[in-house]
Amino acid sequence: MSKIDTTLFSAQEHALDKEYRLCPECGGTLVLRRSKHGLFLGCENYPSCQYMRPLQQQNVQIEKTLENSECPECGKPLAIKKGRFGLFIGCTAYPACSHIEANNPVVEEASTLPHCPACYLGQLQAKTSRYGKTFYACSNYPKCKYAVNDKPVSHPCPICGSAILVEKRTRQGVRFCCPQKGCTYSCESL
Template identity: 80%
Template sequence: MSKIDTTLFTAQEHALDKEYRLCPECGGALSLRRSKHGLFLGCENYPDCQFMRPLQQQNVLIEKILEDSSCPECGKLLAIKKGRFGLFIGCTGYPECSHIETNNTTLADTSLLPDCPVCQQGQLQAKTSRYGKTFYACSNYPKCKYAINDKPIAKACPQCGFSLLVEKRTRQGIRFCCPQKDCNYSAESL
């Protein structure tokens, strides 16, 4: 029976060992870490060094290049792309330019949506969660984290004076309610 020469395994470093061993920002050792999004390599000097590298590359496939469009940030063509959360329109110059178009179907509704009642600087915008549900959040995010699930109406609550009401769809029909938890105002019409 032949014996395996173990020096073959230790004689030479693997080609990718150096790339994945040291942090390119601070020189600290990289170690395998786990998050809710999967495994990644993180620097041992965390939180002083925030470097991390995903082990799995996020696959973004270009479905179709939009010939008559241009990126408002860099001027390159826009494309319909398929990513982790579905289809979106983004710049073909990624990663240098990370511009992503917003949903233009709700653009007509944004003029009807009221201002944010918490910060009074942003406007409520219709957004889609990763589960496909529509919710309304302040355009001043992350400074203001106000968000509601029901469509906001620019009319003050007659009971508590809060600056907006929400439109709730129930089995009995549409009701207009106050989004404040301590207020129980509800009406069938405005």
């Protein structure tokens, strides 16, 4: 029987150990944590330091590099990429630069969407959840967390005075309803 060479297990620091052990924000130790989405590395000084990093890099594929395009943050070219939520436009210098452009359908629809009725500073934007469903949220997130599931319409509610109504699609057709809880206003046309 052969003996195991213990020098293979020396306490020398490997090149990747420092990257995966120390928090780049506060210098604390990164520890393995679990969430409903799986395992990740998080800082031991949580909640004072909220640094976290996924264990596996997200699978993002570059579909096509856009010619004559420039990232506004770093100047590198932009590319059409495919991620876990679908196609998006992002910087080719990722992870050094994490700039992402808004999707074209969202930009087109943003001009017709009303301002946020909660903070009056942001504008409602169409977003896609991790399950692929469209919802509408304030552009001033995370300061304002207002969101609705149905498409908002810039028309005030005559009963409660809410600044918007939402467009609900039912079997009987399209209905415009008040998004406020407790308000029962609903009509077929505006």
